[in-house]
Amino acid sequence: MSMTATVGRAHADPHHIGRAAEHEGPAPKRIVTAYGFWIFLLSDIVMFSCFFAAYAVLSGQTAGGPKGSEIFDQKNVAIETVCLLLSSFTCGMASIAADVRNRLWFYLSMAVTCALGLIFLSIEFREFADLVARGYGPSRSAFLTAFFSLVGCHGLHVSAGVLWLLTMMAQVFAKGFRADILRRMMCFALFWHALDIIWVAVFSVVYLLGSGA
Amino acid sequence: MLGKLDWSAIPFDQPIPLIAGAVVLVAILAVLGWVVVKGHLPYLWHEWITSVDHKRIGVMYILLASVMLLRGGSDAIMMRVQQAIAYQSQGYLPPEHYNQIFSAHGTIMIFFVAMPFVIGLMNLVVPLQLGVRDVAFPTLNSVGFWLTATGALLVNLSLVIGEFARTGWLAFPPLSELSYSPGVGVDYYAWSLQISGVGTLVAGINLVTTVLKLRTKGMNYLRMPMFCWTTLASNLLIVAAFPILTATLAMLLLDRYLGFHFFTNEAGGNVMMFMNLIWAWGHPEVYILVLPAFGIYSEVVSTFSGKALFGYRSMVLATMAICVISFMVWLHHFFTMGAGPDVNAIFGIASMVIAVPTGVKIYNWLFTMYGGRIRFTTPMLWSVGFMVTFIIGGLTGVLVAVPPADFMLHNSMFLVAHFHNVIIGGVLFGAFAGFEYWFPKAFGFRLDERWGKIGFWFTFLGFYVTFMPLYIAGMLGMTRRMQHYDVAAWRPWMIIAAFGMALLSIGVLSQVMQVVVSIRNRESLRDRTGDPWDGRSLEWATSSPPPVFNFAFSPDVRGEDAYWDLKAHAKQQLLESPEPEYRDIEMPRNSPTGFVCAFFATIMGFSLIWHIWWLVIVGGIGAFATFVVFAWRDHDEYVIPAAEVARVDRINREERRNLVSMAGAV
Ligand code: HEM
Ligand SMILES: [Cu+2]
Numbered sequence: 001m002s003m004t005a006t007v008g009r010a011h012a013d014p015h016h017i018g019r020a021a022e023h024e025g026p027a028p029k030r031i032v033t034a035y036g037f038w039i040f041l042l043s044d045i046v047m048f049s050c051f052f053a054a055y056a057v058l059s060g061q062t063a064g065g066p067k068g069s070e071i072f073d074q075k076n077v078a079i080e081t082v083c084l085l086l087s088s089f090t091c092g093m094a095s096i097a098a099d100v101r102n103r104l105w106f107y108l109s110m111a112v113t114c115a116l117g118l119i120f121l122s123i124e125f126r127e128f129a130d131l132v133a134r135g136y137g138p139s140r141s142a143f144l145t146a147f148f149s150l151v152g153c154h155g156l157h158v159s160a161g162v163l164w165l166l167t168m169m170a171q172v173f174a175k176g177f178r179a180d181i182l183r184r185m186m187c188f189a190l191f192w193h194a195l196d197i198i199w200v201a202v203f204s205v206v207y208l209l210g211s212g213a
Numbered sequence: 214m215l216g217k218l219d220w221s222a223i224p225f226d227q228p229i230p231l232i233a234g235a236v237v238l239v240a241i242l243a244v245l246g247w248v249v250v251k252g253h254l255p256y257l258w259h260e261w262i263t264s265v266d267h268k269r270i271g272v273m274y275i276l277l278a279s280v281m282l283l284r285g286g287s288d289a290i291m292m293r294v295q296q297a298i299a300y301q302s303q304g305y306l307p308p309e310h311y312n313q314i315f316s317a318h319g320t321i322m323i324f325f326v327a328m329p330f331v332i333g334l335m336n337l338v339v340p341l342q343l344g345v346r347d348v349a350f351p352t353l354n355s356v357g358f359w360l361t362a363t364g365a366l367l368v369n370l371s372l373v374i375g376e377f378a379r380t381g382w383l384a385f386p387p388l389s390e391l392s393y394s395p396g397v398g399v400d401y402y403a404w405s406l407q408i409s410g411v412g413t414l415v416a417g418i419n420l421v422t423t424v425l426k427l428r429t430k431g432m433n434y435l436r437m438p439m440f441c442w443t444t445l446a447s448n449l450l451i452v453a454a455f456p457i458l459t460a461t462l463a464m465l466l467l468d469r470y471l472g473f474h475f476f477t478n479e480a481g482g483n484v485m486m487f488m489n490l491i492w493a494w495g496h497p498e499v500y501i502l503v504l505p506a507f508g509i510y511s512e513v514v515s516t517f518s519g520k521a522l523f524g525y526r527s528m529v530l531a532t533m534a535i536c537v538i539s540f541m542v543w544l545h546h547f548f549t550m551g552a553g554p555d556v557n558a559i560f561g562i563a564s565m566v567i568a569v570p571t572g573v574k575i576y577n578w579l580f581t582m583y584g585g586r587i588r589f590t591t592p593m594l595w596s597v598g599f600m601v602t603f604i605i606g607g608l609t610g611v612l613v614a615v616p617p618a619d620f621m622l623h624n625s626m627f628l629v630a631h632f633h634n635v636i637i638g639g640v641l642f643g644a645f646a647g648f649e650y651w652f653p654k655a656f657g658f659r660l661d662e663r664w665g666k667i668g669f670w671f672t673f674l675g676f677y678v679t680f681m682p683l684y685i686a687g688m689l690g691m692t693r694r695m696q697h698y699d700v701a702a703w704r705p706w707m708i709i710a711a712f713g714m715a716l717l718s719i720g721v722l723s724q725v726m727q728v729v730v731s732i733r734n735r736e737s738l739r740d741r742t743g744d745p746w747d748g749r750s751l752e753w754a755t756s757s758p759p760p761v762f763n764f765a766f767s768p769d770v771r772g773e774d775a776y777w778d779l780k781a782h783a784k785q786q787l788l789e790s791p792e793p794e795y796r797d798i799e800m801p802r803n804s805p806t807g808f809v810c811a812f813f814a815t816i817m818g819f820s821l822i823w824h825i826w827w828l829v830i831v832g833g834i835g836a837f838a839t840f841v842v843f844a845w846r847d848h849d850e851y852v853i854p855a856a857e858v859a860r861v862d863r864i865n866r867e868e869r870r871n872l873v874s875m876a877g878a879v
Contacts, residue, residue, distance in 0.1 A: 022430075022431055022433070023434075026426065032422060032426045035426050036418055036422040042452065046452075047456035047459055050457055050461065053486075054460075054475060054490075061480075138472075139472035139473060141481055142483065145474045145475055149467060171845070184844070
């Protein structure tokens with residue numbers, strides 16, 4: 001009886017419920033942080049679903065402008081996809097390196113993740129710039145509006161991820177693998193992998209279905 | 214340099230907002246001046262503005278809500294006066310001004326009164342009820358509050374700089390598109406909701422994690438107080454629904470700023486998509502508001518009936534059922550927009566299904582009261598008043614959920630009466646009940662009962678006199694949002710409603726009076742035991758106001774109604790449990806992150822509204838820098854030594870021992 005004092009009698013359970021498993025008390029910080037971040041990710045996915053829904057509604061509304069199959073370049077998209085999937089792998093490597101406190105591998109895998117992310121972004125940027133130059137910007141038609149918004153929203157997330165990634169590297173450099181920094185690193189990894197999953201959806205819904213149509 | 218901002222943004226030709234703005238500005242400056250002269254600034258900064266204590270943040274939320282209630286209430290008075298005199302005349306308000314008022318009124322009441330009020334109460338109470346020291350993410354909690362305050366500030370700025378939306382509180386396109394609303398009104402609307410929406414999402418994530426992961430030892434799910442359950446349900450809805458609002462507003466903003474075509478009439482945009490998205494958020498939103506109120510009624514009714522809540526498990530089930538079903542009925546908000554009879558029928562039936570779990574709740578409250586020893590304190594009055602009022606609101610809700618009836622009643626005053634019936638009689642009464650009930654916990658003294666009861670009766674009667682006539686006007690064919698009208702039959706009802714508004718205002722002023730009187734008499738109203746109502750859950754187990762660390766030792770819960778059991782036990786033995794071995798407690802440090810972040814968010818929001826692009830960039834960099842600086846801190850916790858914990862706790866135990874022995878002697 002040190003930290004705790006008992007509240008309620010042992011047999012005070014009027015409905016005889018809540019007996020099965022006794023709750024152990026507050027979860028450790030690591031779990032709480034990860035749990036909270038998961039919930040944030042779920043809410044972010046809800047936000048993406050709205051843009052997916054908008055795309056589904058508007059994808060046929062080309063208003064005389066180009067259709068998806070006329071503007072999508074499968075080769076670019078394939079390279080983008082490979083980059084992003086690989087970056088998830090290297091991000092996983094960085095997490096492991098952080099867990100075993102190996103600075104060299106940490107920096108190395110984070111740097112590669114960053115590079116892959118930047119390649120992805122530059123390809124996407126080129127695709128966008130190219131479309132705008134041809135007069136197929138987002139205000140051309142509702143279809144293009146939805147396309148630019150959905151893909152661009154993902155791109156914005158990747159950019160934010162890159163910014164976060166660089167901050168994480170700087171933090172590890174300045175402060176080492178402290179517990180709070182490891183927690184943050186865990187959240188970053190979750191974020192990056194989630195972006196990967198969303199990209200798979202973008203890739204399938206926008207580019208694969210779109211090129212067929 | 215200043216984008217669209219120039220002197221024409223200040224409405225020199227309109228005296229009402231200018232005078233109102235000047236009065237508010239003078240009041241704010243006076244308060245600030247007083248604070249500075251009296252030397253309270255350091256205290257405010259260290260104890261409140263930078264505080265990450267969930268109780269303080271909760272109090273600040275409620276304060277924000279109360280101030281905004283007065284603002285939204287003034288709008289309501291202006292509208293009621295206008296409609297009372299605008300029979301065959303223009304009234305005293307120019308039309309475009311009237312349109313701004315009803316838009317601002319709805320926006321403010323939902324986003325900056327009801328939301329912060331319930332979130333504030335949840336913040337204040339839930340960690341205490343769970344027997345824990347804090348919420349899951351204390352600093353984030355402060356960020357959430359200050360972002361909400363940013364939104365409120367932007368709305369109020371629109372009063373004197375520029376204009377507010379004239380589109381109603383949901384900004385339906387194409388009216389809200391650039392071609393029909395070229396001014397900055399809709400931008401004010403969208404950015405303030407966007408920023409405060411982030412704050413709400415943060416609060417939701419925080420509270421969900423708190424309830425699911427931070428309960429004290431032995432607090433199994435089925436031992437949580439009802440308010441924790443409804444908090445969980447409401448915040449799950451926040452996490453699931455607010456991102457929809459964010460996305461929808463983002464699309465509207467893209468349309469307006471960059472010429473996109475989500476909801477435009479041209480280039481294939483789709484207005485019905487806006488309806489679907491906004492109501493997919495909007496319908497759950499009303500349950501986000503009312504579920505916590507249901508939780509408050511459960512606590513209040515069981516405490517003041519001196520009985521455990523009847524049908525606790527069915528109550529939990531009903532709560533979670535409402536949580537799920539509320540996501541499946543959004544389409545009843547546009548029955549009349551051509552979805553076809555099949556779709557309408559399905560959504561009509563789904564809407565009525567919600568009446569079942571709600572009915573379960575009402576019966577449970579009644580059965581809790583049945584055979585109990587009821588004390589009609591002010592919070593109990595609000596709860597009983599709610600039960601009567603909400604039943605009427607619920608019945609008219611079922612009525613408008615019948616598609617053929619809705620074709621008649623849609624967009625009429627009947628609808629206005631219905632949603633005020635549920636939102637005032639449900640949410641606002643609940644907020645007031647919670648305010649009265651937990652005030653002693655937050656501040657250490659009770660509120661004056663006499664003024665509280667006066668406030669209740671005026672508000673209650675005022676509500677009926679104001680809104681029952683609107684049902685009738687609606688059936689007589691009066692539509693909503695009328696600036697003036699020519700139908701003689703409507704006029705008497707508008708005059709009665711304006712009279713009711715006066716009663717309501719007296720009620721609200723009495724509540725202000727109640728707080729003033731109570732502060733003056735705080736010594737005689739002091740709550741020394743921490744348990745002024747003979748409560749049942751753990752928030753009453755600690756002193757009033759609780760120490761920063763809430764509990765000197767973590768409670769170990771062995772059943773429902775944790776604190777009630779403890780008391781019963783202690784009375785039997787005429788002794789409290791033996792003194793625990795006190796330990797050092799680690800608490801999170803205060804942090805200005807939230808305030809600084811909101812500062813930059815305000816700059817960003819304002820410059821986005823006025824297209825001052827360089828300032829947008831400054832604000833964005835500032836916000837990012839704030840987070841990096843926060844992440845760079847080395848010491849985010851401080852230690853309260855065991856001796857201090859012991860000192861604080863012994864005072865509390867002493868008071869309680871007196872209480873128990875007194876009770877034993879009776
Ligand atoms: C204090 C008494 C109140 C009065 C007299 C009042 C009066 C009004 C009036 C006259 C309207 C405009 C109806 C129309 O479209 O013609 C309105 C709209 C509205 N009110 Fe209130 N109101 C009050 C309190 C509240 C409260 C407490 C809330 C919410 C917590 C609220 C939420 C709304 C909403 C959401 C709208 C819809 C705005 C729109 O149609 O765009 N009101 N109210
Ligand atoms: Cu609804």
